[in-house]
Amino acid sequence: MHNGFPPSIQKGLQNQGDDLRILIVKTSSLGDLCHSLPAIAHLRAVLPKAQLSWLANIEYKSFLEELAPVDRILSFDRASFRRGPKIPSALNKLRQLISELQKARFHIALDLQGLIRSASFCIGSKAPIRIGPAEAREGTFFYSHRQRSPRFMEHPTHRAFSILESLGITRPKRIPSSFPSSAPISEKITTRFADAELEKPLIFLPGARWSSKTWPATSWKQLISALPEHPILLLGGPDERGLCEELARQTHALSWAGESTLMELPEILRRGRFVVGGDSGPLHLGVMMGRPVLGLYGSTVWRRTYPLGAQNLLLKRADLDCLECRRRSCPVPGHPCMNDLSPKSVASALREALKSASHLTNQ
DSSP states (O other): OOTTSOHHHHHHTTTSOSSOEEEEEOOOOHHHHHHHHHHHHHHHHHOTTSEEEEEEEGGGHHHHHHHOOSSEEEEEOGGGGGSGGGHHHHHHHHHHHHHHHHHHTOSEEEESSOSHHHHHHHHHTTOSEEEEETTOSSOGGGOSEEEOOSOTTOOHHHHHHHHHHTTTOOOOSSOOOOOOOOHHHHHHHHHHHHHTTOOSOEEEEOOOSSGGGOOOHHHHHHHHHTOTTSOEEEOOOGGGHHHHHHHHHHSSOEEOTTSSOTTTHHHHHHTOSEEEEESOHHHHHHHHTTOOEEEEOSSSOHHHHOOOSTTOEEEOOSSOTTTTOOOSSOOSTTOHHHHTSOHHHHHHHHHHHHHHTGGGTTO
């Protein structure tokens, strides 16, 4: 076993064999997965011979197989539990998943989510060492070891590194931000950029899962119009396709919303000069791809999900009592936290950021 593990971990791993098998539980969302990637990359670097498996929601399986430095991706079909007629089938699949976890005979289960669901998977795996956050809202009694973060408002990326510290693994001086895609995807996106005659565009992300995180379409239009000298690429899922195509018709921007897979998104973001959007998974994925980003924040707790990195910026209204309400939809007429962020101020901040981040554009 790994000699650097603390004595309490070493004791729990006695008579477990020499091939270390670790289960990582972080099921969703895209932003949360992105926040965990650096810690998993560090775990892989420190324990190169360990067998690492990651349990995530099934919709992220292909994405993690493309980017995550692990040996195996296990999937949980959470959405099937929302479909009444299919719940018996969902329960059967869940039993199969628990059986698969137990057959793997994991030595260690790391809960990076901190929910009763993720903690249940840890204990369901029958791993003798089960580590999770002491501050978890629920399910902490399922852990054999609880790791307390030094600060309550710690960023989830740092919180993931905190879980690794329970194994005696120190935090790296520099957070990993290199997650190469496969050659076929890289070649496909290179060709697509060449065909569109795109080179280092500004990438704008107008959508978000919560309506309270979205900036108005009129503001996006004004921002694009204020930057005529820059190529601009609009990205989003199928739900944002109509919005992005309308913006493209009214401005010089190009829309690829709804035209790319989640596996292709990292390579597209990697080729951007700057990424701008609300607090969303693609914004945080841009950070993981080493791109400078500008985040537009309102309803979310920015101190927990701000874009990490000295080159990254965050804009928010500082004079609102309702800021960081964590509501999915805004209950305040006019949605002031986002609607009152002026396109002029965003354009000005972006221009200044582009100057200071010019050394990053050739990476």
